[in-house]
Amino acid sequence: MSHKTWIFDLDDTLHHASGGIFAHINLLMTRYMMRHLNINEEEATALRSRYWAQYGATMHGLSTNHGIDPQHFLIETHPLEVLAQWLQFEERLAESLSALPGRKIILSNGPQHYVEGILDKMRIQHHFESIYGVERLNYIPKPHLHAFQTVLSKEGLDPARCIMVEDSLPNLLTAKEMGMTTVWVSQEARKPAHVDYRIDKIAQLQRLNLS
CATH class of the missing domain: 1.10.150.450 (DNA polymerase; domain 1)
Incomplete structure (x- = not known):
């Protein structure tokens, strides 16, 4: 598969x-x-x-x-x-992304120039096949259903075969309702019902064996 x-x-x-x-x-x-x-x-x-x-x-x-x-x-x-002067990210972020099998896509409410620029400064832009800033969502942001549907349609994706990695619970709720697997990036100990997995950092994704 x-x-x-x-x-x-x-x-x-x-x-x-x-x-x-x-x-x-x-x-x-x-x-x-x-x-x-x-x-x-x-x-x-x-x-x-x-x-x-x-x-x-x-x-x-x-x-x-x-x-x-x-x-x-x-x-x-x-x-x-x-x-960019305040940019902070995990030291081994690129390695963590490389270790995940499967396609990777960015879905952000930020503007395209900002999203692409931040990815470039973190030197991880090449890990993502497609990058969606809010302009590419017709300016309709998450958690609106339209934002997710736009990406799924353009990329030809089945939501049941997608893993949404997010810090926002409202955004994860929409993803879960569509049938996606949901991963919440958070320091909180709780795990709401619409969250399948909670992690503290991206480095922990590989051990979940989701893909």
Whole structure:
């Protein structure tokens, strides 16, 4: 039987975005919203958080409710060379990915230039056959079903033969409902019902013998 296909998230899955990258992106998003929506910092921060919770991405809320151009917003708030100073990832990440049999795909809510740039700086881009930033999802982010369906359709994949590796529980819930095997990257001890496996780091994937 052929190997399964690995679908990886990027931020806080393959690298530690919460170590500084996310904080700076959030700051840039807040400033962008202050300028373009003419609101103060407190209002922008609250709206950013609400849209992220409601839509899965602040960008989606801004384009849906305010007509903000998503591409302009993403370019302004994801300056790769600035964000790269906080890049943190596992020392043997490339080796861990090489050890996994089967195709590997990136499915991220981040913009394409950022996703490809971070992978390149980690020197792991060649491990992935396809890379999906949010533009390639028609700007409809995870956990929306459409995001997953877009990738499955374009890649000709059966969800029952896919393994979703993610730090986000809402994203894993959609993946599980579609029939994928779910792996949660988290330091938490709990394992919700829609999570098949929980790992602390990517290096632990090989021992699960999933593919």
